[in-house]
Structure formats: structure tokens, C-alpha cells
Amino acid sequence: MDIRSLRYFIAVFEERSLSAAAKRCFVAQPSISTTLAQLEGDLGTQLFVRHSKGVIPTDSGAQLYPHACRMVNEMNAMRSMFVDSHAPLEVSIALTPFLSGALVSQVLKTLLDEIPGLTFSLVDASEEADLRFTCDSFVTDNDVFYQLWEDNYVIAMINDHWLTEFASLSIKQIDKLAFISRRPCDIQESWNYLLQKQGISMDIRAQVKTEEYALDLVAAGLGISLIPEHSLRGRQDVTIRPINDVALKRVVGIAHNKGINLPAHLINTILSMKPLMNNKTAAI
Numbered sequence: 001m002d003i004r005s006l007r008y009f010i011a012v013f014e015e016r017s018l019s020a021a022a023k024r025c026f027v028a029q030p031s032i033s034t035t036l037a038q039l040e041g042d043l044g045t046q047l048f049v050r051h052s053k054g055v056i057p058t059d060s061g062a063q064l065y066p067h068a069c070r071m072v073n074e075m076n077a078m079r080s081m082f083v084d085s086h087a088p089l090e091v092s093i094a095l096t097p098f099l100s101g102a103l104v105s106q107v108l109k110t111l112l113d114e115i116p117g118l119t120f121s122l123v124d125a126s127e128e129a130d131l132r133f134t135c136d137s138f139v140t141d142n143d144v145f146y147q148l149w150e151d152n153y154v155i156a157m158i159n160d161h162w163l164t165e166f167a168s169l170s171i172k173q174i175d176k177l178a179f180i181s182r183r184p185c186d187i188q189e190s191w192n193y194l195l196q197k198q199g200i201s202m203d204i205r206a207q208v209k210t211e212e213y214a215l216d217l218v219a220a221g222l223g224i225s226l227i228p229e230h231s232l233r234g235r236q237d238v239t240i241r242p243i244n245d246v247a248l249k250r251v252v253g254i255a256h257n258k259g260i261n262l263p264a265h266l267i268n269t270i271l272s273m274k275p276l277m278n279n280k281t282a283a284i
Contacts, residue, residue, distance in 0.1 A: 003075050005039045006068040008032050009047065013065050014144075014258060017054040024258060073271070076264030089263060091120045094129035096138070097210050098184060099252060102233045103149060104133055107254075107273060114269045130260060135186040136251040143255045146270050151228035153187065153248035154240040156214075158221045161239065168244040175200045178223030180214045181207045186250050191226060194246060 011021035012032065022029040040047050047061035057065070095104065112118055123129050139145045155174060157163050163173065171194065179202035185191070195202065205223045208214050211231040218225050219237040228250065232240055254270055256262060 001039060001042045003072060005035045006072055008035045009039055009061075009064065010068050010072060012036065012048065012055060013057055013061060013068075014141075015054075016056070016141075020054075073264075073268065076267070088117045088119070089115065089266065091118065091131060091262075091266070092123055092127075092129040093120050094123050094125050094127060094132040094134075096125045096132070096134050098182060098186065099133055099135075099211075101212065103230055103252075107133075107148065110273055111266075111269060114272075115266060118266075130256060130262065132255045134253070134255050136253065137186050139255050142258055144258055145253050145255045146267075147251055147253040148273060149230065149252050151230050151250045151252060152242070153226055153250075154229050154232075154242050155224055156218045156227040156232065156238045156240050157224045158218060159237065159239050161224070163224070163241060164239045166241060168242045170245050171195075171198055171200060171243055174202070174224060176203055178203045178205045180205060180217045180223045180225040182211065182214050182225070183207055183209065185226075187248055190248065194248075 008021065008025060008027075008031075011024045012018060015021045015024060018029050018032050018036075022032045025032065036047065043060070043064070045060040046058050047064060048055040048057055093108075108120070111120070125132070125134075134145075136145060136147070155163070155169055163169060166173070181202070181204050194200075203223070206217055208217065211227055214225045214227060215232065215235060215238055217223065218227075219235075226248075227240070229240065232238060
């Protein structure tokens with residue numbers, strides 16, 4: 001077993017295809033097949049089940065995957081110790097408009113503090129970029145996703161709203177209330193399904209694109225809104241209440257296309273930020 005065989009294994013696991021893994025690794029497909037067979041022989045277990053459309057990982061393959069990723073990342077980190085990490089590094093980052101600006105800014109600051117020579121350009125979510133701030137619901141099979149924090153959705157309202165009398169809310173209590181809607185929203189389909197299932201209708205007073213705009217309208221008394229809790233960081237002009245009969249949340253992180261080769265010290269810095277972000281969000 002060597003690091004190359006683990007790289008090939010990871011590529012096959014993520015692509016679910018020997019041919020796609022070969023293209024990703026810039027080798028011929030027989031090299032992938034031979035290396036996998038040798039790895040299975042070394043481990044004494046079958047890692048994939050082949051079928052006409054590709055491969056499916058076995059339980060052994062699923063168990064090996066996180067260990068293989070860790071070993072490859074550690075090897076990359078070891079190599080990066082002897083690379084000039086101060087060399088200029090330009091990275092483009094796409095920002096999804098409905099994510100918490102405060103937490104995104106903290107991530108960007110940490111990247112700049114931890115990676116000497118880093119400069120980045122921020123682009124719209126619709127543009128091509130090296131990295132993307134996004135939610136797990138928008139990640140495709142062609143992406144690698146690094147989780148940073150979780151957001152629980154809550155109901156936001158003006159401070160003197162009658163709903164503030166309750167410590168938590170039933171979804172039935174918001175039926176027919178004035179509502180500030182957001183589009184795009186990562187849980188829009190789940191929210192609409194829930195409302196339809198419960199027979200609830202909202203009195204849509206406004207539709208906005210960002211959480212900040214929605215909160216401004218809530219603070220002005222135009223209606224309530226469904227908002228990720230972390231987006232209210234530092235605001236004193238609105239009150240939030242959890243929904244006690246349904247759990248809605250999103251997982252936020254950084255993603256990039258599997259075909260993009262990024263420096264190991266950049267990836268390792270992103271991976272190291274998860275405990276930091278968990279501490280910061282817990283303090284909100």
C-alpha cells in the first residue's frame with residue numbers, strides 16, 4: 001500500500017467510476033484497476049462492486065475512505081512544510097448572497113492571517129471560482145465540501161411582536177401572519193412542503209434576496225421571517241424564537257470542484273477552521 005494507491009482509491013470512491021477516476025488522476029484506466037486490485041489484495045477485502053454504470057463502494061470501502069483522506073492530507077501537509085508557503089497565492093472565492101456576512105468575513109480573515117502571501121478576489125455565486133461558500137444542499141457529485149458550521153432556522157420578529165410572549169413557537173402559530181420571504185433560500189423547497197403539509201399560508205409582504213434585508217424589514221415591523229440563527233449576530237432590534245415542532249437547519253462550508261488542484265496548506269487551513277467556527281457560533 002502506498003500514497004498513490006490511496007489517491008486512486010479516493011478518486012474512484014468520489015467519482016463512482018473507474019474511467020472518471022482515471023481522467024481525474026491523468027492516468028490510463030488499467031492503471032486504476034490494477035492499483036485497486038493490489039490495494040484490495042493488501043487489505044484482504046473488496047472495496048468496490050463493479051456494475052455496468054460504474055462502481056459502488058462496499059462497507060469496507062466506506063470504512064477506508066475517511067482514513068485514506070486523512071492519510072493523503074497528512075502526506076500533503078508534510079510536503080507543504082518544505083514548500084515556500086510565503087509564495088503569492090491568488091484565489092477566487094464565490095459568495096452565496098444568503099449566507100451570514102459576519103461568519104464569512106471571519107473565515108476570510110482567518111485565511112488571510114494563516115496563509116502568508118494569500119490574496120483573494122470575491123465574485124458572485126454565478127461566476128466561476130476556485131472556492132465557493134455554500135450550503136451542503138447545493139453541493140454536487142463533482143464537488144469536495146468542507147463543513148464549517150451549522151445554522152438552525154428560527155422565526156425572527158420585531159421586539160414588541162405578540163409572539164415574543166412564547167419561549168418557542170408551533171408552526172401553526174404563524175399561519176396567515178405577515179411574512180418576509182427570501183429567494184434564493186437553501187431550504188425553500190422544504191419550507192414550502194412543510195407549509196403545504198400543515199395547511200398553512202403566509203401573508204407575503206415582501207420578497208428579498210439577502211438575510212440582512214429580511215431582518216431590516218422585520219425590524220421595521222413589516223412582518224416575521226424564517227432566518228438562520230447565526231445571521232442575527234449582534235442585532236438588538238429583532239427577537240428570535242425556535243420552532244418547537246419542526247427542525248430546519250443548513251450545513252455551511254467551502255466547496256470546490258474535484259478537478260481543481262489547490263495547495264495543501266490552503267486546504268489544511270480550511271480543515272483546521274471547523275473547531276474554530278464551532279466555538280465562535282456557540283458564543284453567538
